[in-house]
Amino acid sequence: MAAFRWITLLLLSSFITSSTAAEKVVVQLKWVNQFQFAGYYAALEKGFYKAAGLDVTLRPNGYNGSFVSPVDAVVSGDAQYGISNSGLILDYLNGKPVVALAAxxxxxxxxxxxxxxxGIRNIHDMADKRLMTVFPLSESLELLEPFRAEGIDPKRLNLIQTIFDLQPLIDGQVDAYDGYVTNEPFLLEQKGIPYRLIDPRAYGIDFYGDVLFTSQAExxxxxxxxxxxYQASMAGWRYAMAHPEEIIDIIINKYAPQKSREHLRFxxxxxxxxxxxxxIAIGHMNPGRWLRIAEVMTEHNRAIDNQVLNAFLYNREDYQPNLLRYLRIATIASVIALLLAGIATWIxxxxxxxxxxxxxxEAAEQQLRHLSETDALTGLANRRAFDQRLHKEFRSFLRNQHFFxxxxxDIDWFKRINDTYGHPVGDHVLTxxxxxxxxxIRKTDFLARIGGEEFAIILPETYPQEARKRSEQLQHVINDTPFLPPGADTIPLVITASFGISCVAENDLAADAVLIRADIALYKAKNNGRNQVELYHGENKLALVTQ
Structure with a gap:
């Protein structure tokens, strides 16, 4: 629907302004040319900007160790559009007239x-260490907020201006580097250098990234x-994510020949x-989430009136192209009443x-909000909701040592059920x-379907032996009563399942570590013949009080 609407607007714009020269605009990127800006390359190379009457120049950043603030470039009028991060909201609150268009x-x-x-394992270990990051600090706020959230004195942060190169980190000249998970990890892996990510999301700081913006004056x-x-850029992003290999070819041939194909695919x-x-629709922004980001970024997390953000967030309904105005201009020169009536009817x-x-x-967006957290077949929470709950439990563990x-x-031999009886029977078995x-399960437990025949349960305040006991109870619930799905020739189906268990460990750096260990245990259960309950045993140090 959005694509149809955009095409309709372009057709009308072409009808009205066919004799108007393309408007020249500059987009200040926040970094060097790479897949990070694929949507804008797609909009330019596939003709979306041209169809919208725009002559767009994409200006990269960060080459030769230099960095131009996209906010300063746009506010000064040196560029009409820019790419920043969630620190844009703080620039706005500090008086810079910027407008967020899309995240x-x-x-x-x-x-x-x-x-x-x-030896750095968490945000607390980084106090008094040498931290290389981007200046001005509005470009690095999401990396600094976890320190405040954890009560670490700002005076203990030794911040060093970045030179946009990993070498100081590799050489030991700095202890931590402000990087992008889409970029620098690949470079370290290529060099065979073990590393860790200390993600702000592990400390409750979950901001938007790569925010497209303009100025209020523009x-x-x-x-x-x-x-x-805006419409052409979003169309470009939809195209880029649907055709990544084509856009990678364009980037290599025209924008970043020094980038390897493997790096761009990463x-x-x-x-x-x-x-x-x-x-989620590409570019979507939630005003409530922006409000929370603003409150987190301001001193002492002070409450902010949501009316203050009205001028910060672009409301497309307030700024739709004024089609009627252009059509009136076109019809003033015409003396044929029939043409005027025809145009009015057309409008x-x-x-x-x-x-x-x-x-x-709007109806589709409401449905997407529901689908974004619910599995349509079973009615359980889906993978997205599971990941959110897992990170919430992990933050509780970090702050209060609440183990989980x-x-x-995983349903054993599920593919055989589908192959033998068909997908309707398989769906019934899943349900x-x-x-x-x-x-x-207990009311406090959290159950989700996270894959085809794979489910996951989070058990708060539960240690490994108790989790094993509950897994064995669930195993009996599955095994003891055959399944009687319609359409299976009335033959009872004996269904079994494999169970993998892991508990959060004291030296875990991220929530995903717990999930990975549970998955390893699940694999072991399946490899040992299925219909098994396996508890992860490894080198991770579990709390001594688990027994």
Whole structure:
């Protein structure tokens, strides 16, 4: 629907302004040419900007150790658009007239990188260490906020201006580096250097990333241009994420020949995880989330009136291209009443069609919000909701030592069921399996379907032996009563499942570590013949009080 609406606007714009020269605009990127800006390359190379009447120049950043603040470039008028991060909201609150148009990344890619040999395992270990980051600090706020959230004195932060090169970290001249999870980890892996990511999300700091913005002056002066640029850019991003290999070819041939294909593919894969384009519309921004980001970024987390943000967030409905105005100008020169009536009728129909598109989009967005946290088949929480809950439990563990366990459950030989009886029977088995699990866990436990026939349970305040006991109870619930799905020739199906268990460990650096260990235990259960319960045993130091 959004694509149809954008095409409709472009057709109308072409009809009205066919004799108008393309408007020249400059986009100040926040870094060097790479897949990070794939959507803008796609919009330029596939003709989306040209169709919108725009002559766009993409200006890279960070070459030769220099860095131009995109905010300063846009506010000064040196560029009309820029790419920044969530620190943009602080610039706005400090009086800079900027307007956020779209958030390319739903989760920021910014993270601290440390070498494994440094011994730095968490944010507390970084106090009094040499931290290389981007100045001005508004470009690094999401990396600094975890220190304040954890009560670390700002005077203990030894911040060093970045030179946009990993070599000082590799040589031991600095202890931590302000990096992008889509970029620098690949470079370290290529060199065979073990590293750790210290992600702000582990400390409750979950900001938007790569925010497209303009200035209030530009929006007031050229609202039609801003609307066209926004629509063409989002169309470019949708194209880029649907055709990553084609855009990688374009980047290598025209923008960044020094980048390897493997590096750009690494970027594309990592960015997809941060964008979640299959669940959330690219560019989507939640005003409530922006409000919370603003409160976190300001001193003492002071409350901010949401009205203050009205001028910060771009409202496309307030700035739609003024089609009627242009059509009136076109019809003034005409003396044929029939043509005037025909144009008026045409506009009316287009407006009705656009209104239907808007209503359909709003309905679709409501449905997406529901789908984003619910598995449609079983009604359980889905992977996205599970990941959110897992990170919440991990933060509670870091702050209060509230231990938790994870049980991974996988239906044995599920493919045989689908192949033998068909997918409707398989779906019935999945649904009944989910209900049996749901009806036999505690109210405090959290159950989700995280894959095809894979489920996961988070058990707060539960240690490994108790988790094993509960897994064995669930195993009996599954095994003791055959499944009777319709369409299986009334033959009872004996279903079994494999269980993998892991508990959070004192030396865990990220929530995903617990999940990975549970998955290893699950693999062992399946490898040992299935219908097994396996507890992870490894070198990770579990709390001594688990027994």
């Amino acid at each position: 390319t990344l739903q989760h920021s890619a910014v993270s601290w990188l440390v070498l494994e040999k440094s 929006l007031q002066k050229n609202p039609d241009q801003v609307a066209a640029f 970027e594309a894969r990592t960015m997809r995880n941060l964008m979640q384009p299959d669940i 009316y129909r287009i407006n009705r069609r656009l209104s239907r598109e808007i209503l359909a989009r 366990s994870i049980i991974m459950v 009944e399996f989910a209900w049996r699990l749901r009806d036999h």
